[in-house]
Amino acid sequence: MRSSGVTVETDVAVIGAGPVGLFAVFECGMLRMRCVVVDALDAIGGQCSALYPEKPIFDIPAHPQIEGAALIERLEAQAAPFTPLYLLGRRVERLRELGGEWELGTSAGDVIRAKAVILAAGAGAFGPNRPPLEGLPGYEASGAVRYLVARREEFRGKRVVIAGGGDSAVDWALSLKEVAAKVTVVHRRPKFRAAPESAARLDAAAARGEVEMAIPYQLHGLEGDGTRLTGVVLSTLKGEVKTVPADHLLPFYGLSMELGPIADWGLGLDRSHVTVQPATCETSLPGIHAIGDIATYPGKLKLILQGFSEAAMAAHAIHPRVFPGEALHFEYSTSKGVPGG
Structure with a gap:
């Protein structure tokens, strides 16, 4: 579902619609948490779609080779059962705490109130050198x-x-x-x-x-x-x-990265990356988690597959904020399936 200029309440606001952000939607959905996804680009996929849709990727498990566009297509399909709201072509410019939750404002005038935030913005806005x-x-x-x-x-x-x-x-x-x-x-x-x-x-x-x-x-x-x-x-x-x-x-001289408004949110920054707790991917602000290329911690590898793992850890860490007092009994997807599946 795609929309614009909305005021919406959700469980988790995901900033960044690249592969790691899309997988975070799936992981949150498996834990019954609703997501709104915001991205500055006009289409989902992040760098996979914008920079190398036909470039083969070789380190995605179970795929000896998969093109960037195909990976995004399958991640979108994987997240689809959880009906995320995509707010594309705008960036999050404002963030403030509001009664133990977070309120985000976008460049398109959207207002998003969420119990938690997952920052999956790659390394911020990017452009070629x-x-x-x-x-x-x-x-x-x-x-x-x-x-x-x-x-x-x-x-x-x-x-x-x-x-x-x-x-x-x-x-x-x-x-x-x-x-x-x-x-x-x-x-x-x-x-x-x-x-x-x-x-x-x-x-x-x-x-x-x-x-x-x-x-x-x-x-x-x-x-x-x-x-x-x-x-x-x-x-x-x-x-x-x-x-x-x-x-x-x-x-191909790499990309120049700019965090933009994210740099002013009071997060712990280390050379334009956000420092997180390795076990939960939580930042210095409670309820805000960072995953993928923007996150840093000892032993961090900038691989999509590590971002996928971080998405799962962040989702499980967020669950108590969305469902306080409710015990989370871990189940494998092979046992519980996917809602509607």
């Missing part, structure tokens, strides 16, 4: 320079230059080599920060001539008519310059 290249806005506007791949087919038969040394650069080089006319990977040093197995696959693809490696180079300039790209100029630290013919440039 752009390379400092002359004429970049014109090529961005035409789609010649992009910071995400929504559809692989758009690159079929194209000459693609990928810049960066992390997982996104390596994974998309491996994926796009299957459809692009040519893929060139630009990195300033031979060692990549990607998963070792993926980096090894890229090395093997380069050895077979399926991918061209431009190392040690960095982006230096763009060639074209201001909108249509014809080449990417590369340089070394020694001043050596060369041009690689290209139709598209994909700079």
Whole structure:
């Protein structure tokens, strides 16, 4: 269910409709707790939908490989029996305690009163780190320079230059080599920060001539008519310059994160992340829990699967606030099933 401009009371307000936020809806629902989900994006899915809907994800249990969009589709279906209210295209701007509960106000004028809050906002609002290249806005506007791949087919038969040394650069080089006319990977040093197995696959693809490696180079300039790209100029630290013919440039230099209003809520922050209790994911404010990439604690791993675990722990920790005095008898889903199932 999707709506806007509402005043609503609920058990749990979930901030963030990415994979971890969606799974939190399921975990809360299994404990008979109703959820309202708020997200600044116009669609659910967070970075999975906005940045890599067709990018394969390899570390989701029981799925040797699943694309980001497919994962979100299945998580939405899993949460659907609990009929969450999705408030999309707005962000939570105000938070205040009200009689032992929490009241949230959004940029669209919504007022949400909840007994507890689950903050699953990733690392806040995000945007790409752009390379400092002359004429970049014109090529961005035409789609010649992009910071995400929504559809692989758009690159079929194209000459693609990928810049960066992390997982996104390596994974998309491996994926796009299957459809692009040519893929060139630009990195300033031979060692990549990607998963070792993926980096090894890229090395093997380069050895077979399926991918061209431009190392040690960095982006230096763009060639074209201001909108249509014809080449990417590369340089070394020694001043050596060369041009690689290209139709598209994909700079994968990570995302710049901004917590926005969350930073002013009085939560315990550690380098733009929220410190939580590992056993409950509760923040310094009672009844507010943080899960997924925004949460930090000793031993934290930034993996979707760990976020799923945190969603379950937060839901169980919240249950006494929603149902005070009611004992929670833990049951496996194989025993209790899903309501309506």
